[in-house]
Amino acid sequence: MSGAGRRLGGSQIERVAFWLRHRWQDPALVVGGATAAGGSLAEGGVSVAMILVGIALTGAGGVRALLQKPTYLELLIAKQAAERTSAAQAQQSGFLLRIMLAALASELELTATERVSLYLHDKAAFVMIARHSANPHFESAGRGIYPVDQGIIGDAWGDGVAYVSELPDPEAGDGKAYMNRNEKD
Numbered sequence: 001m002s003g004a005g006r007r008l009g010g011s012q013i014e015r016v017a018f019w020l021r022h023r024w025q026d027p028a029l030v031v032g033g034a035t036a037a038g039g040s041l042a043e044g045g046v047s048v049a050m051i052l053v054g055i056a057l058t059g060a061g062g063v064r065a066l067l068q069k070p071t072y073l074e075l076l077i078a079k080q081a082a083e084r085t086s087a088a089q090a091q092q093s094g095f096l097l098r099i100m101l102a103a104l105a106s107e108l109e110l111t112a113t114e115r116v117s118l119y120l121h122d123k124a125a126f127v128m129i130a131r132h133s134a135n136p137h138f139e140s141a142g143r144g145i146y147p148v149d150q151g152i153i154g155d156a157w158g159d160g161v162a163y164v165s166e167l168p169d170p171e172a173g174d175g176k177a178y179m180n181r182n183e184k185d
Contacts, residue, residue, distance in 0.1 A: 022071065025064035032057025097130035105132050113170040113178060115139065119146070119153065126153050137179065 020027070036054025039047050070078070097118060105116050115133035119126040126146045133139040148154050155162035168177040 025061040025068065028057045028061030032061055094130055098132055101130055101132035113175050124148055
């Protein structure tokens, strides 16, 4: 048997026993509910006894469920599931935001020498959450995080508007001077 199997309790019986010892409230709730329901179908003294046993099991299981703190393994599993869900949602959101930015770029008639980016203001910095350009070179994220007190984005945030007038003409030559200047910022 592998080391992992021994750490998990070894045999199937040992794992079931471990589960029952730590999670007995789950079967108590099920068996208690079923017993109480069955008692309502029985007749006479058996009916009352089954209902009382069912109520006792359900009550004990319910109290245990309310008082039990989750185990480290349960918390780890829940954390991993939440991380997977979060990653999937972030990927879907990013995809939808890029579609919206592509529509905006089309509406603004942006060329392959331009891009549109969406930033989230996160207290001390702007965090890029989506970007679109017809040019794959411009679509790459670059820094992705800009402190609020730096660059044109910081100026626009602080003043409400900002301009950069010394950019090279994107139509001049092969556009490399313009691209190089954009990479600096």
